[in-house]
Amino acid sequence: MSDQRTATLNIVIPEGVSFSLPLAGPITRSIAFFIDFATMSAVLSTLTPIFTAMQLIGGDTGVGVTILIQFIIIEGSKMIMELLWRGQTIGKKVMGLRVVDERGLKLRPSQVVIRNLLRFVDALPLFYALGGIVSLFSSRAQRLGDLAAGTVVVRTVHSSPPDVASILAGKFNSFRDHAHLEARLRQKVTPEESQLALHALVRRDELESGARVKIYGALANHFREKVKFPDEAIHGMSDEQYVRNVVETIFRSRKSVARN
Amino acid sequence: MREGLADLSDLRHARHVLSLFQRASSDLAQLQGYSAEPELKSYLETLVGAGYAEIHSSTRDSRRFKPWQWVTEVFPETFRRQIWGFHVALALTVVGALLGALLIASGTEGREAIYPFRHLVEQTPSERVAREERPTDRDRLAGAKATFSAQLMQNNITVTFRALALGITWGIGTILILFYNGVILGAVILDYIVDGQTVFLIAWLLPHGSFEIPAILIGGQGGLVLGRALIGWGTADSLRMRFRKTVPDLATLAGGAALMLVWAGIVEAFFSQYHAPVLPYAVKIAFGSVELVGLFSFLYFCGRSKTKGRKA
Structure with a gap:
């Protein structure tokens, strides 16, 4: 495992691969805190008539129960939410944040308890000043509670696999006859270039015909300069087809590449 | 999935x-x-x-939280594993108590600075005992016991959690809380003993104090364990590894202390505030003694055979 002084936490797992978790910044965390605070205040306000009724009906017992419920809501609501929602509170859900274990493992209940118990120290002397200062100097943006509990707050990334297959299905790719050139193309094209070309194909029908010709022309010329395919492979090929072939070459599954 | x-x-x-x-x-x-x-x-x-x-x-035991097993095995086991912290917390409180007693013995001028509650300053123990033992037609706490109990729970749990959390200040905050609690306790104890109210004092404190004081000490134990993990005495582990090993114990100690304080709050509001002739002191002292012996038997011995069985 390693960490760097950027907004991500990189975790290398025993399987030999690494993945990164984008760390949450102090602003988003503060906003999430205020959302939680507002929600808690709203819940307490909403429950006030119920508390009043409990006190009137239950008398002494009602007052006692009210005090305990308020205590649990104020001190334990974040803890309970993080336990039930796998490291998220309402504020964190809204802001797309999540508390996770700093080693990428599953969040343990004891970690949730400790990071919330230490919130009192982080909040000293006012408005989370101590916790804020500590997190600014921490490579993992951890406040004291996170440091002790071994947790980090990360931004949740909603990612889905790109639907490349549906775009490229059923199209013949003349580049496949030139495996060594395809390999060179994959090597030379950067992730940003390949993403640009893919998006140009995905949004094909959204483009005006003139703009489409212009964009595909620019992209095809750009890729032509990267690798020169023989004339028989590109003879009479439109710019759009050229881009399509490039994208198919880059995104084709490894198994297909091996078979070819 | x-x-x-x-x-x-x-x-x-x-x-x-x-x-x-x-x-x-x-x-x-x-x-x-x-x-x-x-x-x-x-x-x-x-x-x-x-x-x-x-x-x-994923571990074999991570499937479900078992409250009974947690109370009867995990909590006492954790208490014993970190027993050094409890002993240090107790020693700090005793030293504080000795200082409090010394301050009270040297003169009563500074009582306001020591006592957090006005009623301890404004009246002598004898005056309080006379007032408490005066026969009355009505229950002084009638219609307020549950409220008082909830307030006690809230206050004591908060203090205990603070004592634990302040362990992150290399244990200094925890030490100060334990020491200050000891000073107040020592001052009150000496005040009552000197005034000839020892029996009342024991009967007043023992029923709820047998749980309340150990619970705060367990909170302090957690704080000292946290402070030690931060300092890194006696281990070559990295800071993160030390915290990782300590966190489950801290959460268990906090949970156990909170549970004890719920019981202490009930006893203090519904039992401790009644004195002779309503409730004979012998009964109160016997009840408190049974609680104290039972608690420490539980903490020192409960779950021991099962732990040995698992290790074997």
Whole structure:
């Protein structure tokens, strides 16, 4: 495992691969805190008539129960939410944040308890000043509670696999006859270039015909300069087809590449 | 899938998840050396991250929280594992108590600075005892016991959690809380003894104090354990590893102390505030003594045979 002084936490797992978790910044965390605070205040306000009724009906017992419920809501609501929602509170859900274990493992209940118990120290002397200062100097943006509990707050990334297959299905790719050139193309094209070309194909029908010709022309010329395919492979090929072939070459599954 | 994976007895399911995880890891490993789609890489990273967390965090005992086992085994076991912290917390409180007693013995001018409650300053122990023992037609606490009990629970749990949390100040905050509590306790005890109210004092404090004081000491124990983990005495582990090893014990000590304080709050409001002739002091002292012996028998011996069995 390693960490760097950027907004991500990189975790290398025993399987030999690494993945990164984008760390949450102090602003988003503060906003999430205020959302939680507002929600808690709203819940307490909403429950006030119920508390009043409990006190009137239950008398002494009602007052006692009210005090305990308020205590649990104020001190334990974040803890309970993080336990039930796998490291998220309402504020964190809204802001797309999540508390996770700093080693990428599953969040343990004891970690949730400790990071919330230490919130009192982080909040000293006012408005989370101590916790804020500590997190600014921490490579993992951890406040004291996170440091002790071994947790980090990360931004949740909603990612889905790109639907490349549906775009490229059923199209013949003349580049496949030139495996060594395809390999060179994959090597030379950067992730940003390949993403640009893919998006140009995905949004094909959204483009005006003139703009489409212009964009595909620019992209095809750009890729032509990267690798020169023989004339028989590109003879009479439109710019759009050229881009399509490039994208198919880059995104084709490894198994297909091996078979070819 | 997560629910299925949690039940590792379903071996087929676990194997299927493992194979999916291995495939995703393998694909990610191949992509990391290629100029491939960043979105796909991000997607695979999400899959691998989630799979890694589920697979590598699964243990035989992580399936369900068992409250009874936690109370009767985990809590006393943890208390004994970190017993040094309790002993230090007790020693700090005793030293504080001796200082408090010394301050009261040297003169009563500074009582306001020591006592946090006005009624301890404004009246002597004898005056208080006379007032408490005066026969009355009505129950002084009638219609307020549950409220008083809830307030006690809230206040004591907060103080105990603060004592634990302040361990992050290298234990200094915890030490100060324990020491100050000791000063007040020592001052009150000497005040009552000197005024000839020893029996009243024991009968007043023992029923709830037999749980309340040990609970605060357990909170302090947690704080000292946290402080030691921060300093790193007696271990070559890194700071993060020390915290990782300590966190489950801290959470257990906090939970156990909170549970004890719920009981202490009930006893203090519903039992401790009644004195002779309503409730004979012998009964109160006997009740408190049984509680104290029972509590420490529980903390020192409960779950011991099961722990040995597991180790064997």
